[in-house]
Amino acid sequence: MGDRGASRIRQIPNSPRHLLAVLPVAAVLIAIALAFHNIWSLVAASPVLLLWAIAPLVAIWLDSPPRREEGPLTAEDTHFLQQQALHIWRYFHDFGDETNHWLIPDNVEEQNTLQIRKLSPTNLGMLFNARQAAYEFGFTTLPEFAQATLGTLATYDRLEKQRGHIYNWYNIETLCPIPPHIVSAVDSGNLAASLYTLRTGALDLLKRPILAPETFTGLKQTQQPPVKTTITLTSAETPSSAIRSHLRSIAQQTKPAAAPPPNQNQDSKQWFANEISNRLSALSNFAEHYTPWLLPRFESLFNPPQLDGSEHKAIPTLLDAAEYVTELESKLTGTSRDLPKDSTLATSAAELLALLPATRQRLEQLKSDVTKIAAEAERHADAMEYGFLLVEARQLLSIGYDGITHELYSSCYDLLASEARIASFIAVAKGDIPQQSWFRLDRSHVLVNGRAALLSWTGTMFEYMMPSLWMRTFPDTLIARSLESAVRIQKDHVRNIPWGISESGFSKKILRGDTAIRPGAFQS
Structure with missing residues (x-):
């Protein structure tokens, strides 16, 4: 779920950990006292004292993560799962766009592509996290992810809420709740977990390179039939040179087929092939607008003796990208003065310099967008209160709350093997309900x-x-x-x-x- 929930669990009071540190000292002191008083008493007490002495070691062993022997997936399994991931993403991509207020319908029937335009909290959470997964696979670019996610968060602000929770069903077209106006504890728990995951993922995106060679490689491996990617990052090859190689290979490929009209059905295999090609083109377009210094036509500028610093061989993070562009602009301006005015290098330097100001603005906006996503996701997740959903007599979360009658249902989620455990976990981690509620799950x-x-x-x-x-x-x-x-x-x-x-x-x-x-x- 990310570091947010984990950090809150660690903050839960009344932990007995501090007592473990004094147990070995107490055992030694008691053993010494018994030895002077009555040696036979020491013999009788020794098993208990020994347990006290080793208690911290036992606690460390119990807290250590279990070891699991797992081998990597085979190439065949990896290829299969990558393809399934793209087919799953097609649903969220095709139906979670602006025409549906950046929300996702509950289901779509294949016959006549009938969309059931109802929204539930769980489906909304799946949409957030599906976009995150799609970015990891290369199925969407960072600007596309930011635009769609901010669109969804803006729509979320417009939804009627009850103590931070959205109701269980909304009409996607009108954005009005569908009666009965029920807050579902379990669905809200799913959404909260998704929002915390979105927050943690967005913060991580800020710290990662804005473009990675592995994204190109993964997309090419997803193609049908499998395409063996010959461009691999060797120990002597830098990420920047690997990306230029990928961009060069994309430019040499034929242009992707034009997208069919919205209502025209595509053969699944044809759609798959077109989508992979479109995604590779989207990565190339991203490089044009956000990392123009990585374009193959500017590669000569980064060869000795022009710009030969190690900082030009790595890919900057989103946090540092705009600053990197500023530094690159300064160094390139100085370097261009020493180049013959009619040389190819001078022409390339002038072209790249002309691109950098707009690039910096785009990178600053993208960083601002991703930062806003993290902040908004945290705000909405933190706003969900769980105390009013607790059935005090049973110390368990109720199945729901009626927003019209303000009635808390007496039935409870009481099984550990259910969706309820994520809602209970989050409610305890936030401090909204007592810890014993977790242990009341059957x-x-x-x-x-x-x-x-x-x-x-x-x-x-x-x-x-x-x-x-x-x-x-x-x-x-x-x-x-x-x-x-x-x-x-x-x-x-x-x-x-x-x-x-x-x-x-x-x-x-x-x-x-x-x-x-x-x-x-x-x-x-």
Whole structure:
């Protein structure tokens, strides 16, 4: 979930850690006193004193992260997952744009591409994090990510809220809540986790190079059929030279096919091929506008004896990029004075100098946008109060709160193996509800075909797996074993058909032809 939640967990008071430091000293002092008083008393007390003496070491061992032996994915598996990631991103890219107020519809039916223009907190959180993942894969550029995310955050400001929470359903076209006006504790928890993840990710983007060779390499590896990328970063090659090589290869390729009209269906394979080509072109366009010094036509300027500093071989971070452009402009101005006026180098230097002022403005704006994303994401997540959602008698979060009648539902989320654990975790971390609420989540488990698994409400995949999108899951723990068991049990439940039962649409139509949704699981 990021460092925000973790830091707050560490701030929780009443920790017994400070007592562990004095236990070895107390054990030694007591042992000395017993030795002088009665040696047989020391013999009788020695097991307890020994435990006291080694207690800090045991605590350190228990706190250490479990070791997990995991090998890297095979090239075939990596290629498969990259392709699936792009297909998944297509949904968020095609339907999470300005025409939907930068929000994402609950679902889209393939027949006539019917959009169910309803928004839920969980889907909104998925949209935020899908854009982050898309940037990591190279499916969107940093300016595209910033524009879309700021658009969504601006729309979020317009949504009616209840103590910092948005309601469970909104009409995307009107941005009005859909009755009943319910605050869902679990959906708000999903959204809060997504917002904290967005904040942490945006802050990380500020500290990372604004362009990386791995982005080009990953996109080329995603192509169908797999394209072996010959441009790799060797120990002798710098990131800047690797990026220039990639940009040179993109310029040599044929231009991407023009996008079809919005209502025209594309063959999936054709769309896939066009999208990869379009993404590579988008990276090239990003370099033109945000890192023009990396363009191949200016490479000669960075060869000795012109600009041969190590700072020109690395890629600046977004935090430092505008400052780097200022320094580059100053050095290039000095260097250009020593160049013959009619030389190719002088012409290149003049061209690059003309591009740098506008580049600096774009980089400053991009840094401001990403910084704003981090601040806004934190503000909205922090604004969500959870104390009013706590059922005091049970010390658990209620399933929801009615914003019209101001009624808190008596039913509670009470299972650890459910979406509720992320909402409970965040509420405790924020200090809105007591710590014991986390331990009130039921940990009952059953054996299915010899596999132990925590009980969930309907046995669906999303109940077990969704919180792991944001929360760390350590190996050989109760939750980790249950996640593994849930996957194995569901795979064993079917034969030669897709597996992974979750809440989904089924063959029942409701208003406007919408597909109804219900859990689809099995009982052991």
